[in-house]
Amino acid sequence: MALQIEEIRAMAVRVAASHHLELVELEFQGGVKFRTLRVFLEKDAEERAKLAALVENGEEIDLPRGVPVEMLSGVTHEDCANFARDFGTMLDVEDLIPGAEYTLEVSSPGLERKLSKAEDFTRFQGSLIKLQTFTAINNNRQWQGRLTAFADDILTLDLAAIKQKGNAKKATTEQVVTIPLANVEKANLIAEI
Template identity: 70%
Template sequence: MAIQLDEIRAVAQRVAGSHHLEVVDVEFSGGAKFRTLRIYIEKDAEGRAKLAELAKAAEAGEGDEEAPQLPKGVPVEMLSGVTHEDCEQFARDFGTLLDVEDIIPGAEYTLEVSSPGIERKLTKPADYTRFQGSLVKLQTFTPVNQSRQFQGRLTRFEGNNLTLDLAAVKQKGKARKSAAAQDQTVEIALSNVEKASLIAEI
């Protein structure tokens, strides 16, 4: 039986919105008896703004002792702000809705809900806008400057093209030879990005 990820994502977003959360990514893997549905969530824009305010207050020494402790050295924009309680509440409500609406037919499956982590995937154009200035690694569908693997700092995202500063990360393999022979920046069309994720800077 085919699993409709778009339908699952729509239901997940509906539930997430009621909890002031956003869905970052949806994955469904496995087969037969060992199927796993993974949902990655984060606080919504308002929740992330509050997190940024907490971080700024903590830096200024004005933090509330009861405020959640933020990891040192991690840019606040990379934090999801999601707690264990957020994941539990979302999983309970989302799981119930999936069962009631019978969205995942067939045998049992395992539902896993978590934050996307600091090395999160970049899955939509808004991610590239939001994480400009961050280190990223990506793979393209077709080679650019004779390479499909890149690591660098995302310096710009404009007109569905992204620019990476390759000098920000030590390159490997073909990418290193390409970077040595070419300019230290590369422009890649978003439509040519097969997969991309952040690189943690701690």
């Protein structure tokens, strides 16, 4: 029996929704003996809006200093434990992961979360990001900067927002670079603390 990753993903989405959570990412790694299913969750949009409203109203919330509320997933240890219990039970009942042994890890995506969908780039406009492209732009595949705009599947990075390293320094004297979303191999937020 082969691993049915899309069925696992669909089940994770359903279980997460029942806990007012959203699936950010799901990955399965390992060989025969040491297999790990990692699930990254955040509060759903409604719950994130409630968290933001509390912060706006001056409520005391345990936020890391200097971290914008939108960068937080809002997920607690209790959220992860409840999801893991329900999701793990369903995985075992449906037998979607063949073989007896695997490790289920559930967590928030973290402050330097992966950006993969167009919605991620829209949501995190104004944030510092680092990314790697499939093909070089101005002889460079590694970029860091502030995501100033995302429209029509084109990212606009302000390179002056962060000190460039290596080839990016040499690659351009321009302060702004535009990158098509289709050319983004991987991207992550850069925590601003």
